[in-house]
Amino acid sequence: MENNSQLRLSWVAIVFLTLTPVIAISTLVLHFYLDGFVWQQWALFLAFYLLTGLSITAGYHRMYSHKSYKANAVIRFLFLFFGAGAFQNSLLKWATDHRRHHKLVDGEDDPYTISRGFFFAHMGWMFYKEDPKYEGRYATDLQRDSLVMWQHKYYLPLAIFVAFVLPTLIGWGLGSALGGFAFAGIFRMVFAHHCTFFVNSLAHVWGKQTYTDKNSARDNFVVALFTYGEGYHNFHHRFEADYRNGLKWYHFDPTKWLIQFLNRLGWVSDLKRVPETEILKARLRMEEKKVRSKVRVEDSKYDEMIKALRERVEFTQLRIRELKDEYQLKKRELRDRNAESVRRLKTELAMAKMEFRIAYNQWKASTRILKRRHALA
Ligand SMILES: [Zn+2]
Numbered sequence: 620m621e622n623n624s625q626l627r628l629s630w631v632a633i634v635f636l637t638l639t640p641v642i643a644i645s646t647l648v649l650h651f652y653l654d655g656f657v658w659q660q661w662a663l664f665l666a667f668y669l670l671t672g673l674s675i676t677a678g679y680h681r682m683y684s685h686k687s688y689k690a691n692a693v694i695r696f697l698f699l700f701f702g703a704g705a706f707q708n709s710l711l712k713w714a715t716d717h718r719r720h721h722k723l724v725d726g727e728d729d730p731y732t733i734s735r736g737f738f739f740a741h742m743g744w745m746f747y748k749e750d751p752k753y754e755g756r757y758a759t760d761l762q763r764d765s766l767v768m769w770q771h772k773y774y775l776p777l778a779i780f781v782a783f784v785l786p787t788l789i790g791w792g793l794g795s796a797l798g799g800f801a802f803a804g805i806f807r808m809v810f811a812h813h814c815t816f817f818v819n820s821l822a823h824v825w826g827k828q829t830y831t832d833k834n835s836a837r838d839n840f841v842v843a844l845f846t847y848g849e850g851y852h853n854f855h856h857r858f859e860a861d862y863r864n865g866l867k868w869y870h871f872d873p874t875k876w877l878i879q880f881l882n883r884l885g886w887v888s889d890l891k892r893v894p895e896t897e898i899l900k901a902r903l904r905m906e907e908k909k910v911r912s913k914v915r916v917e918d919s920k921y922d923e924m925i926k927a928l929r930e931r932v933e934f935t936q937l938r939i940r941e942l943k944d945e946y947q948l949k950k951r952e953l954r955d956r957n958a959e960s961v962r963r964l965k966t967e968l969a970m971a972k973m974e975f976r977i978a979y980n981q982w983k984a985s986t987r988i989l990k991r992r993h994a995l996a
């Protein structure tokens with residue numbers, strides 16, 4: 620087994636992933652030494668950090684890998700374009716690995732299984748060549764997408780262009796080509812690499828298991844800070860189709876906020892949300908499990924009582940949901956009915972105005988006749 624792994628080592632990946640941090644730090648130090656503090660270079664770094672990183676989390680991950688919402692062609696192109704600049708492989712390869720991770724999580728065939736240790740899940744897994752038996756196995760739908768296949772075909776030149784050439788050119792325009800290359804280019808790439816890698820390593824060891832303990836995924840606010848909101852990983856592994864990872868509005872999930880913003884603009888649609896009742900059910904079950912593991916409750920009476928109480932909570936929440944739906948329906952009905960009455964009143968008003976005009980004209984005509992008669996008499 621060990622020999623097999625040795626044979627499949629990918630030296631290109633090993634050299635790339637170990638050398639780039641060294642180049643990143645040294646060129647960045649050189650840039651600061653030569654150019655000093657230039658705020659435009661910081662802004663360029665931030666722009667590329669957000670554009671490439673969010674293209675991975677909102678695009679590669681939540682849209683393409685999990686189909687948690689739909690986007691128009693411009694947004695899909697931008698995700699593939701800037702996603703390539705994150706240097707995390709083509710979307711086709713990324714999504715294939717990621718779907719396999721969800722399906723076989725923690726097992727031998729999970730591509731970045733945490734069962735082989737923190738370092739393996741973080742980046743060690745990329746030191747090996749992909750097992751050919753999995754190539755394109757979980758992504759037949761993506762293989763039919765011509766834009767996806769275009770990005771896959773031209774991935775390397777595209778990645779080099781977006782990751783290094785573009786920031787260098789813009790940096791040059793801002794006064795320092797070295798600054799653009801070092802800061803927004805290679806340092807940004809390495810920094811964002813490890814931010815994303817933390818989702819596979821840290822988010823599988825550190826944090827709370829709020830919704831499921833069937834896998835190692837954890838919810839962790841600190842990880843979310845560095846991973847564009849992907850740190851709520853326990854929720855994500857339990858409800859992978861949901862476009863949110865941070866469930867509550869205050870959960871730090873910039874990826875979710877971006878999707879909601881694009882939805883407001885009408886550029887993305889069909890945002891998938893798991894029903895609140897399902898989420899609550901999962902959370903209550905986990906909380907009960909935790910209580911049970913701490914307190915030895917042998918008495919079946921307590922068991923039944925807890926079960927009954929949980930059912931009561933679930934029922935009341937369902938009732939709230941139903942009432943909310945009914946409220947929305949009535950509100951819509953009322954709005955429609957009101958619109959109808961307003962329309963009717965408007966027509967009646969127009970008719971009345973017309974009748975008034977006719978009556979007034981008739982009155983005017985008759986008074987004129989009367990006046991004329993009077994004059995004649
Ligand atoms: Zn996922």
Ligand SMILES: [Zn+2]
Nearest residue numbers: 818819836852
């Ligand atoms: Zn995971």
